[in-house]
Amino acid sequence: MEATMSDLIMAIDQGTTSSRAILFNLNGDVQFSAQEEFRQIFPKNGWVEHDPEDIWNTTLSVCKEVLSQVDVSRVRGIGITNQRETTIVWDKETGEPVCNAIVWQDRRTSDFCQRQKKDGIEAIVTRKTGLLMDPYFSGSKLRWILKHVSGAREKAEKGQLLFGTVDSFLLWRLTNGTVHATDATNASRTLMFNISTQQWDPELLQLFGVPESMLPEVRDSADNFGTTDAQWFDAEIPIAGIAGDQHAALFGQACFEPGMVKSTYGTGCFMMVNTGDSPLKSTNKLLTTVGYRLNGKTTYALEGSIFMAGATMQWLRDGIGLLKHASESSSMAEEIGQQQSVYLVPAFTGLGAPYWNPDARGAIVGMTRDTGPSAIVTAGLQSVGYQTRDLIEAMKRDGVPALKGIRVDGGMVVNDWAMQFMSDIVNHQVDRPAVTETTAMGVAFLAGLQLGLYESIADIQHIWQLEKTFEPSMSTMTAEKLYIGWQRAVRGVEVVSGHDSNR
Numbered sequence: 001m002e003a004t005m006s007d008l009i010m011a012i013d014q015g016t017t018s019s020r021a022i023l024f025n026l027n028g029d030v031q032f033s034a035q036e037e038f039r040q041i042f043p044k045n046g047w048v049e050h051d052p053e054d055i056w057n058t059t060l061s062v063c064k065e066v067l068s069q070v071d072v073s074r075v076r077g078i079g080i081t082n083q084r085e086t087t088i089v090w091d092k093e094t095g096e097p098v099c100n101a102i103v104w105q106d107r108r109t110s111d112f113c114q115r116q117k118k119d120g121i122e123a124i125v126t127r128k129t130g131l132l133m134d135p136y137f138s139g140s141k142l143r144w145i146l147k148h149v150s151g152a153r154e155k156a157e158k159g160q161l162l163f164g165t166v167d168s169f170l171l172w173r174l175t176n177g178t179v180h181a182t183d184a185t186n187a188s189r190t191l192m193f194n195i196s197t198q199q200w201d202p203e204l205l206q207l208f209g210v211p212e213s214m215l216p217e218v219r220d221s222a223d224n225f226g227t228t229d230a231q232w233f234d235a236e237i238p239i240a241g242i243a244g245d246q247h248a249a250l251f252g253q254a255c256f257e258p259g260m261v262k263s264t265y266g267t268g269c270f271m272m273v274n275t276g277d278s279p280l281k282s283t284n285k286l287l288t289t290v291g292y293r294l295n296g297k298t299t300y301a302l303e304g305s306i307f308m309a310g311a312t313m314q315w316l317r318d319g320i321g322l323l324k325h326a327s328e329s330s331s332m333a334e335e336i337g338q339q340q341s342v343y344l345v346p347a348f349t350g351l352g353a354p355y356w357n358p359d360a361r362g363a364i365v366g367m368t369r370d371t372g373p374s375a376i377v378t379a380g381l382q383s384v385g386y387q388t389r390d391l392i393e394a395m396k397r398d399g400v401p402a403l404k405g406i407r408v409d410g411g412m413v414v415n416d417w418a419m420q421f422m423s424d425i426v427n428h429q430v431d432r433p434a435v436t437e438t439t440a441m442g443v444a445f446l447a448g449l450q451l452g453l454y455e456s457i458a459d460i461q462h463i464w465q466l467e468k469t470f471e472p473s474m475s476t477m478t479a480e481k482l483y484i485g486w487q488r489a490v491r492g493v494e495v496v497s498g499h500d501s502n503r
């Protein structure tokens with residue numbers, strides 16, 4: 001397809017709290033965007049659900065809104081990126097979901113996962129999928145639906161039900177029930193996909209009691225996923241790229257070489273490092289995952305997730321009222337400086353990588369009589385740097401090829417103080433790109449590649465532009481002293497929780 005100056009690509013970014021559509025030109029500039037939040041449903045302690053119709057309606061609505069701004073014939077293709085792991089089951093004939101989507105944050109299958117750990121099954125699961133036996137991933141959520149939704153198992157056995165992560169569900173609806181597919185990155189988060197063979201794994205399907213007929217076909221991240229049914233946008237637009245949101249961000253940050261890292265700081269933090277063409281097994285509780293798959297060739301990545309990044313600032317603002325806007329945190333931190341003794345361990349919902357301690361709870365330690373709001377807010381910003389260092393240390397211990405700086409994105413990276421502290425404590429360069437909509441941009445690039453609007457990933461490498469670099473300037477001795485204080489604070493939290501994460 002010949003590329004022209006007026007060409008546009010629409011990225012659908014279906015996230016945990018909102019659905020967004022963004023129109024990009026081929027230079028990666030945002031032309032129009034629209035966003036709609038939707039309902040979070042908490043039926044019981046630890047349960048988190050979305051109504052799939054809310055996901056669909058908000059997605060459709062934001063797409064229509066941006067498309068109304070342009071001549072639709074300029075939109076050459078669509079890419080879909082999405083909250084990962086969230087599990088939907090729907091009827092093949094009617095397209096009706098059998099129950100609400102079980103969201104990645106939902107912990108209802110903890111007991112099942114714990115039992116598998118005890119029975120020693122986790123080692124097999126980790127070897128095949130690169131993941132952990134944890135309720136976070138789709139497998140145990142799908143098992144739960146088949147077990148608890150009335151009639152679901154019988155229908156599934158008869159081939160009447162389909163499973164999908166959010167990308168698959170949207171694809172099915174957009175193509176009016178003609179395409180049931182996903183991409184390798186989304187498949188790699190289900191606990192049912194063997195990342196070495198790139199196939200659904202019969203042994204894992206048996207473990208979760210899942211009939212193979214329910215599963216979507218797994219395609220490349222840049223692939224032909226069909227076209228939108230004309231009833232939605234008055235046009236049959238090719239859907240040419242799909243990737244889970246963190247994987248799309250890796251692509252949008254042009255992390256195409258082993259050792260290149262992207263780290264996204266929104267509510268939580270998701271860090272991913274490109275590890276090249278063979279899966280690197282973590283011995284430090286990082287996840288091995290598919291970075292992206294192009295022309296049948298898989299590029300692997302290691303991932304570490306932190307549950308609380310920007311959310312710590314939200315707690316400081318809304319939970320205990322120490323500031324009115326997250327942006328006030330920079331001046332409060334300027335006042336306190338980097339070398340303070342207060343540590344905030346934001347283990348409000350447990351600790352993620354590399355600890356994976358669900359029982360840990362938050363703490364503020366090291367306070368003195370003169371500790372005030374600014375010191376605690378500063379400790380909140382610093383906790384993000386310290387947790388990033390935890391992930392980087394784990395990646396190094398896992399033998400990741402030489403790290404080549406950290407490319408950051410997400411709502412929190414506007415905070416220069418936090419970015420400088422991160423660079424200092426991690427002792428690595430931190431690069432902030434000009435366009436921080438990297439998730440949506442990544443999937444737009446994938447679609448553009450498939451459509452021939454870009455010749456190769458080299459084109460994309462040239463589009464990525466740096467806005468600001470943060471260089472480490474703290475002495476190594478000071479950084480080490482501060483980091484040791486953090487490790488002690490985390491240790492304290494772990495001891496209190498009575499759960500040894502075996503770090």
Ligand SMILES: Nc1ncnc2c1ncn2[C@@H]1O[C@H](COP(=O)(O)OP(=O)(O)O)[C@@H](O)[C@H]1O
Nearest residue numbers: 265266267310311313314326327410411412415
């Ligand atoms: N100046 C700032 N300093 C620190 N944190 C900030 C700042 N501005 C926004 N944030 C944090 O960034 C987060 C929003 O980022 P965003 O990428 O939109 O999150 P998500 O996509 O997870 O909803 C919020 O948690 C907010 O507290």
Ligand SMILES: O=P(O)(O)OC[C@H](O)CO
Nearest residue numbers: 015016082083084104245
């Ligand atoms: O929708 P986000 O940005 O919160 O991302 C969610 C992740 O994909 C969950 O693994």
